[in-house]
C-alpha cells in the first residue's frame with residue numbers, strides 16, 4: 001500500500017545526494033559522502049526533522065572489490081534487488097535528455113527511528129520499459145561511465161528529483177544539495193518562478209534568482225578546483241537544451257563551462273564547508289561568497305560497536321539520542337572501557353582470521369587505516385622508511401588496511417599494490433593485513449577493533465574525514481595529520497596525536513612526505529608505543545578522552561541541530 005501521502009502534509013527539507021549509504025544491504029554509496037548523507041538522514045529521523053531525501057537507485061552499486069595475491073584490484077558490479085527493501089511509487093515524471101523523453105520512477109525507503117521519527121528516501125530509477133536501452137542504464141552505476149553518462153545522471157537527480165517531488169505532492173521549504181551533483185535542481189526551480197510583472201530582463205532575472213536563492217542550501221565537500229564537476233557548454237546545450245536562457249546561465253556559472261559547484265553557490269542562500277578549515281579553503285577557492293562551516297559528524301548509534309553500546313547504555317542512558325552525554329565518560333570505570341575495547345578487538349581479529357587466514361596477536365598495538373584509496377590520502381605514508389618502521393616497530397606493531405580505489409584511478413590502484421608489496425617485505429617483523437571490499441560492514445568491524453586510527457592526507461585535502469570520528473566514539477584515539485575535523489578534535493596527547501606541522505596551508509602541499517613520515521615515526525617510537533605497553537592507565541585515559549572530548553561533539557545529531565538553526569530556518 002502506497003501511503004507516501006502522509007509525508008506530504010508537512011513542509012519538508014529536501015536533501016539531495018548522488019549517493020546515500022544507509023546500510024550495507026543498500027549499496028548506493030561509495031564512501032564518506034554517501035555515509036555522511038545516510039547518517040544525516042538517520043539523525044533527522046531521530047530528531048523528527050521533517051526531511052525527504054532524494055538519490056539514485058544505483059542498481060549495480062559502486063563496485064565489489066576483489067584483490068589478487070599482488071593486490072591488483074578487480075571491480076565487479078553489485079547486484080541487488082530494490083524491491084526487497086523498498087516500495088515502488090505509482091507516480092512517474094519525465095526529463096528531456098538529448099531531445100529524448102526519459103521516464104523516471106521512484107522507490108520509497110523509510111528510515112524509521114526508535115523515537116517515532118521517520119524520513120522517507122526516494123531512489124530515482126530510469127530502468128523503465130519505454131525508455132531507450134541507453135536511458136534504462138542511467139541509474140545503474142554510481143560514478144561509472146563517461147562525462148555524458150555523469151551529466152545524464154545529474155539531470156535525473158537534480159531536475160528529475162525536483163520534478164518527482166512535485167508530482168508526488170511534496171511541499172518543500174528548502175532544498176539542500178549535498179555536494180554539487182544535484183545542482184541542476186536550481187535550474188528547475190528557476191523555471192518555476194516567474195516574475196509577476198514585466199520588468200527589464202535584468203531586473204526580472206535578478207528577482208527570479210533571488211526566489212531560488214531563498215530556497216537553497218548547499219554543502220561543498222571538495223577542497224580542490226579540479227574535484228568539482230564541470231561540463232562543457234556544448235555538451236550541456238546538446239543534452240539539456242536551453243532550460244534557462246544561455247546568457248543567464250553564463251552569468252551564473254561563467255563563460256566557459258558549467259561548473260556545478262559555482263551553480264549551486266550562486267543559487268544558494270547558505271553555503272557550507274564540512275569543517276572549519278575546509279570552510280576557509282573553500283572561501284579561498286571561491287572568493288566573494290560567504291562560506292560557513294558546520295563540521296560533519298557520524299550517527300552515533302550506527303557506529304558504536306555492540307560492546308560500547310552496552311557500556312554507554314549502562315552508564316550514560318539515552319546517549320544515543322543525546323550524544324552530548326558522552327562528555328560524562330569519566331563515570332565509566334577504566335577496566336570496563338578496556339574490556340569493551342578488547343571485545344571489539346577480538347571480534348575484528350576473528351573476522352580477519354576468517355577472511356584472510358592471518359591470526360593477529362591481541363596484545364600487540366594495532367594500527368588501522370581504511371578509506372578510499374585516492375593518492376592524496378597517502379595510504380603508504382607509514383611505509384616511507386621501512387628500515388625505520390622495522391627498527392621501532394618490529395614485534396610491537398600490527399597494521400590493518402582496507403579500501404577501494406576508483407576503477408579508473410590507476411595511481412590509487414597502484415597504491416594498494418604497493419601496500420601488498422610492503423606486507424611481504426615486513427613478513428615476520430610487522431604483520432600487515434589488507435581486508436577486501438571496504439564497505440559499511442567492514443568499517444563497522446574494523447574501526448572499533450584497532451587500537452589507533454591513522455589518517456595521513458596531504459594538507460588541506462581532507463575536507464573533513466569521518467572515519468576518525470567513528471574511531472573516537474569506540475575509544476580508539478586518532479593519530480593523524482592536522483587536517484579536516486582533526487584540527488578541531490585534536491588536543492595533543494589528550495585526545496590522540498597529530499602528525500606533522502600545524503595546518504597553515506590553504507593550497508595543497510605535496511612536498512612534506514619525508515617530514516610527515518619522520519614525525520609519525522618519532523611519535524610512535526617515543527610516545528605512543530611506550531605509553532601503550534608501559535602505562536595502561538594513561539592509555540585508557542586517552543581512549544576515554546576520545547569519547548568524551550571528540551565523540552560527544554562530532555556526531556550528526558549536533559550537526560543536524562546546527563543545520564536546522566543556522567541553515568534551514570533562516
Ligand SMILES: *Cc1c(COP(=O)(O)O)cnc(C)c1O
Pocket residue numbers: 030031032033035370371372438439440443444464465466467468470
Ligand atoms: C566512514 C567511512 C568512510 C569515510 O571515511 P573517511 O575517513 O572520511 O575517508 C568511507 N568508507 C566507509 C565504508 C566508511 O564507513
